[in-house]
Amino acid sequence: MISREVYEAWDAYVIAENNRVRAEMKTRLRDFVSSLLELPVDAQHDWALSFAKSVVDDGCRTPVRFPLFREVLFPALKAGIQDRQQGCARWLAHFDVLLAQSPECQSQLPEQLQSSYGLLHEALDVDPEDAASRKRLANLLRAWLEYSIHEVPHGVLYEANGASIEQCVKLKSELAEFQELVSQTGFEKGDVELIRDCRFHFQAYADYLASGSDFRSYRSYLSSLDLK
Known part of the structure; x- marks a missing residue:
């Protein structure tokens, strides 16, 4: 008491x-x-x-x-x-x-x-029915995913540095988690574009890194794909 x-x-x-x-x-x-x-x-x-x-x-x-x-x-x-x-x-x-x-x-x-x-x-x-936690987790991942691609076409970020191939794989896993969460909590404005852009760049940046020195930059790699 x-x-x-x-x-x-x-x-x-x-x-x-x-x-x-x-x-x-x-x-x-x-x-x-x-x-x-x-x-x-x-x-x-x-x-x-x-x-x-x-x-x-x-x-x-x-x-x-x-x-x-x-x-x-x-x-x-x-x-x-x-x-x-x-x-x-x-x-x-x-x-x-x-x-x-x-x-x-x-x-x-x-x-x-x-x-x-x-x-x-x-x-x-x-508590799997904790809607507030689900919503906050979706918001947290949304901010993380937006950050990861905010320097494109210079590159994809993971924390303070450019992502590695292994980190691109992890980002794709986090993107899948985000998609599952927003399917339950509801899509916000810009989520469809965010998911589309992340799906593309997480794979493309990993492919760029795997290409070694074939391209001077991620921008030039994207140009080779006829992307602006």
Whole structure:
């Protein structure tokens, strides 16, 4: 059970956030976290999961600062993921920026769950009917696929570098996953063209790489195919 003192500490922190007084915000947040961590672990986790749901699913706009994420939300979400509680992996995926900037937290997760991509897959494994996770995963892959071809005709990208033949194969697999997802969530404007362009360039760029030094650039390879 959450004590009255904890609720009062939270209310004081929210007021400080709304007033935008940085020193006061930090003090009030520290007071709240300290008071919450004095409660039994189950009570801490109940509050943290309820708050995570309010942020991710219900549109609560209270900012999630690092102390709140690292000391309160992450331990509860990690425990929920370990117990395969519905929603927990998707809620943690929402905080992917905070997670990426908290290596002490990230390292506590299995490698496949250290990214929003892996967390959303976990969410769907726990609850195949989780439409919100499916939609977010589709959005994540859409952005990734758009990035991968945004420098064409110079080349196809994989992360910060030009894709290898093996990475083109992986991109084709991710494209197939994206197609399956949007067939369930609904196509957005530009998806048909994105799928068409990715399908072509993932194969064409792999063929270009396999051709060795026959062409000066991917642009010249495309020109040889009479493409503009």
